[in-house]
Amino acid sequence: MAANGDGFSNASMENLTGHVEKRPISTIVFIVAMQKEAQPLIERLRLVKDVNSPFPKEVAWILFKGMYKDLNINIVCPGKDSALGVDSVCTVPASLVTYASIQALQPDLIINAGTAGGFKAKGASICDVYIVSSSAFHDRRIPVPVLDLYGVGMRKAFPTPNLIKELNLKVGRLSTGDSMDMSPHDKESITANDATVKDMEGAAVAYVADIFKVPTILIKGVTDIVDGNRPTSEEFLENLAAVTAQLDESITKVIDFISGKCLSDL
Numbered sequence: 518m519a520a521n522g523d524g525f526s527n528a529s530m531e532n533l534t535g536h537v538e539k540r541p542i543s544t545i546v547f548i549v550a551m552q553k554e555a556q557p558l559i560e561r562l563r564l565v566k567d568v569n570s571p572f573p574k575e576v577a578w579i580l581f582k583g584m585y586k587d588l589n590i591n592i593v594c595p596g597k598d599s600a601l602g603v604d605s606v607c608t609v610p611a612s613l614v615t616y617a618s619i620q621a622l623q624p625d626l627i628i629n630a631g632t633a634g635g636f637k638a639k640g641a642s643i644c645d646v647y648i649v650s651s652s653a654f655h656d657r658r659i660p661v662p663v664l665d666l667y668g669v670g671m672r673k674a675f676p677t678p679n680l681i682k683e684l685n686l687k688v689g690r691l692s693t694g695d696s697m698d699m700s701p702h703d704k705e706s707i708t709a710n711d712a713t714v715k716d717m718e719g720a721a722v723a724y725v726a727d728i729f730k731v732p733t734i735l736i737k738g739v740t741d742i743v744d745g746n747r748p749t750s751e752e753f754l755e756n757l758a759a760v761t762a763q764l765d766e767s768i769t770k771v772i773d774f775i776s777g778k779c780l781s782d783l
């Protein structure tokens with residue numbers, strides 16, 4: 518449930534005696550940039566579109582919700598751009614939906630799930646699914662003391678050692694920027710971030726969740742090899758369906774693992 522402003526979500530809230538109260542995770546919000554990425558999971562979990570969405574009437578954001586086992590599952594997609602009719606990808610819509618979802622749904626846990634480019638030099642292959650260990654930005658270059666660190670905005674993801682071990686998932690750092698291609702400047706920053714995967718939302722979701730102290734997991738499926746020899750957009754479109762199916766399988770295992778557990782069990 519709600520973040521309390523004291524650095525603990527209710528699911529891991531410390532009581533006045535200093536004892537960590539263990540309560541099973543109950544509400545999860547998935548932030549997913551493209552509805553296509555979420556569709557297999559929406560169908561598998563039999564989630565329904567909320568016709569009384571808690572979001573402002575002006576926005577295209579879509580909430581799919583339902584119960585799965587003991588978990589209140591919500592998938593929030595930013596929906597289509599009102600002018601161009603394409604998915605509202607990138608950091609600005611991701612930040613907005615994360616903020617609004619925390620306010621409206623008070624999750625115990627946020628999961629940002631989606632596709633990413635992977636670096637074969639760091640061991641990534643097409644269809645790999647990664648649990649992100651930390652996220653940072655690669656296109657916020659501010660060469661002024663301390664503002665440089667703000668720009669990079671590195672944040673550790675919520676630690677999930679038991680989940681990673683049980684599901685045998687790959688682990689890597691994520692670098693986020695608002696472009697699918699990679700300019701030489703971006704490449705330099707991504708290398709400095711030591712990233713294995715590259716996306717267009719993760720660090721923005723982590724930034725907002727960190728403000729409200731909502732534990733956040735990022736899970737990314739690799740659609741294209743950034744340091745390979747194929748054009749990124751071609752490889753992305755070719756592998757989108759297969760990676761989405763792989764993500765659906767991995768996320769289902771993640772949810773099954775989370776069910777009945779407390780944050781500290783992850």
Ligand code: ADE
Pocket residue numbers: 632633634635696697698715716717740741743749753
């Ligand atoms: N999503 C999928 N592939 C990507 C890439 N190469 N860069 C950023 N986001 C992506």
